[in-house]
Amino acid sequence: MKKNSYLILIFLVMGLLSSCSDDFVEVPNKEDLSESSFWKTDQHALQALTATYAAMHSATGSKWAFFEEIYTAKTYRADDVTNNTAETYSRATASFNNTTEESGPFNIWQACYTGIGRANQVIQNVPEIEAVSEADRNVIVAEAKFLRALNYFWLVTAFENVPLVTTFDTNPENLFPAQAAPAEIWAQIETDLKEAEGNMLASHSSEWIGRATTGSAKALLGKVYLFQEKWTEAEAKFAEVVGMDYSLLPNYEDNFNGSSENGPESVFEIQFSGDRTGDNDERQVFNFQVSPYAFGGWELFYPSQWLVDEMKTDVDGGGNISERVYESIFFDDPNSEMYSRGDEAVRPYSEVASELNHPKYFKKYAFNQDTNFYNGTNLVLIRFADVLLMYAEALNENGKTNEAIIEINKVRERGGAAPLGAMAQDALRTQIRHHERPVELAMEYGIRWFDLYRWQKGSTATESIKTTLQDHGKPFAENFQDKHILFPIPLQELNINQNLNQNPGW
Template identity: 70%
Template sequence: MKKLKYIILTVGFIGILNSCSDDFINVENKEVLTEESFWQTEDHAMQALTSAYAAMQSASGSKWAFFEEIYTSLAYRADDVDNNTAETYGRTLASFSNTTEESGPYNVWQASYAGIGRANQILQQVPNMEVLSENMKKTLIAEAKFLRAYYYFWLVTGFENVPLVTSFSGDLNDLFPSQATPSAVWAQIETDLTEAEADLPTSHPSEWKGRATLGAAKSLLGKVYLFQEKWGEAETKFQEVTTLGYALLPNYADNFNGLGENGSESIFEIQFSADRSNGNDERQVLNYQVSPYAFGGWELFYPSQWLEEQMKTDLTSTGEISNRVYESIFFNDPNSEMYSRGSQEMKSYTVVADSLNHPRYFKKYAFNADLDNYNGTNIPVIRYADVLLMYAEALNENNKTSLAIDQVNIVRARGGAAPLGVMTKEELRTQIRHHERPVELAMEFGIRWFDLYRWQRGSTATESIKTTLENHNKPFAENFQDKHIVFPIPLQEININSNLTPNPGW
């Protein structure tokens, strides 16, 4: 919530009072928050909620932990992204040579449990806050349940075998939980989201944009059903989302340049503001990470060759490459151009080709704003185009292929691509999996790898991740083993919690 000015607190964020005492007097330390002194005002409740949202940017709130640890962990293993092997960030993950000590998965784990711990405190404390109205209590509790479900979604898809913690405790005996079954975690996610639906509003006042809404809960719940191949439930939930007033932005690029954030296509985003006041650092750095060295960027990662080849087949009705392709990647094409941070102007690929270090780059998030610094553009987590494509997938698996094609064509039309014609169920499934989703959603946070994951783990037209990576010429695909389907349980956690068991193969 980018307009919040509250303190972002750490994982526990409620200090335990160590009072000063001797034989004569006990004096309360007014500068230390305790469970008795906190949870007294509406501001306290909002500070707690802000802290629960803040974990999406990492446990510490560091932009570096998010972009160079969490983002790379969720993106680098997929077939749409190639990492710059000259850079160390996520390099072993990308080459499937990581160990249990890799810092990226640990940051995913740490951020998720930080968010869960903060959400659990809200769920325990807010019901007892007499200063809050009943309506406000319901909303805060619903948001906390949504957030807990969101964090557990990353844990169960990323690690599968994780502790299921639904209460906050300072008792040392409760700090070393065992792992739950994945099915138990999925069931808790469904419960949290179903209960959140009942009390989340369809929108928030403008000063609170970015907070979870009814549409966010329904969309995430539909995604949860999709991951479990509950096709009927997924179809129903996504259909409900289509009735809530969302619409695709007319300009595809506005999803990534700051002009469309929290707008008609936005369902849920990680909020950034570029605010640096009072010790804050609410900036994001993707504009540097995707830009070429020659443009003043860091080129941390690139579109894969397979992705570029797919994008070149995304054509208009008259046979030209679609607009969504030109707004997604910078590649060897006379109509391809990208903003150069160095010269502060758009540059054509053909003009600068000789100065480039790599044949292709992502253009998403590389735009001409905040010219000399990082920026405050939000990172979409779920946008309406994603929902329409998931809806199409559910419809197709429910043997409603014609209706599914209609949903895909809505997305294609906005991006300038020609409509799909008649297709079989199997043809459309392949089209959605290996063209529509990667072309529309390339490099977007936490999407492609977990699509590959669910198609491997599912029983419907199961696809081997290794085979897909090999077919799409992913570098180091030969190193992939079944153990790489999930992250290892972080060694740091196993070392302090003897109740944790390593994931198979790790």
């Protein structure tokens, strides 16, 4: 998939396939794409699918919109991250002072509906392309349904009350849809994923590695069940994924340094190539965002004090801090070290403590195998460790606590932490929620915030987000109100579409 030029395809395929005319030009422009000239070949089908994947980078493909708007908006509200208040990115969102005009939620909305619009075009048009074999059509449409489901998952968990659009329509009268009930959105997500998993491939050739697979669809469907507290369905679907050809990487850090992209632990990743040829800019910038100023980084955000304190309790059989902690954060500890871009060396914390602007940093993505200024390391959305922990959560809620502990211990063992012993169901639930998931998955693309969201919205051992944030010392937690459980519907959208209603409290 990295061999395809995202930005070129965005303009080619997603100019809504409109054409222009000029009364003074009698010879048609054969490079001008339109409804009549596109959707003819297998290449067109793959271009359109690639453009649908590209929306995960943002509506425009901008790495800045993705990392500084979308990622920060999804991440900064949680208790595992503390933002650098000297930087403006999602600062208001992090302090729960955001308004309906905040750019982060708008970029999420825009990117998701861009992806949905492109997926709808693929789903409608590809089955009609005679030049594409039936088998290939089925796979391409299935992947488009997976991507549509993923975008709706992000929308319904972030905004809850959103329009449900499953067809591509250029009729102006149909371009202003009203919001659907959240239950309708969840039902459509389930339908798309159930239909997708039966036609997706278990793996792709090296040319197309990174495209979603059967395992991607099954894992996302399991997560969708988990968010709705459909514990039996979640357990069964995650069991299917566990029975597939996934495994934990021997070294925890290899999930984040580019050495094992699309490897055995990867269930689905956002692809970055680092390509800058032509008008492309397929780079990612996490290595700068997490690194200290002293190491040539930008330090946009840090691990929270609660997270660091919790990580210090993640120990091996000898009482020593686990390897996964040392590969997740850089902190005041004799064994903590981090890669410095300034001198391209690994620096012990004790050696550089006096140079640091802040006492603790994230280490994930700080070092990359790709040594370019901005690199092409992928961003993992779902990895097998997350699947095992979600599987364990479903097992525990189904009364299978001992079986759940077995799955958790697989993750702990790989990370160098001592195995858990016998625990009661309630105790294990707390262990999963406030140790295993944040320690293993800290700062990984909004996972922590949306965990907090589902535990408040659910009926199983419901937990107040505000109480959790306050108990964990989240800055500005006192500003949190119930309205902050959801993002507001972006004002830009309300101004355009009079059929939309604002979320409660906004």
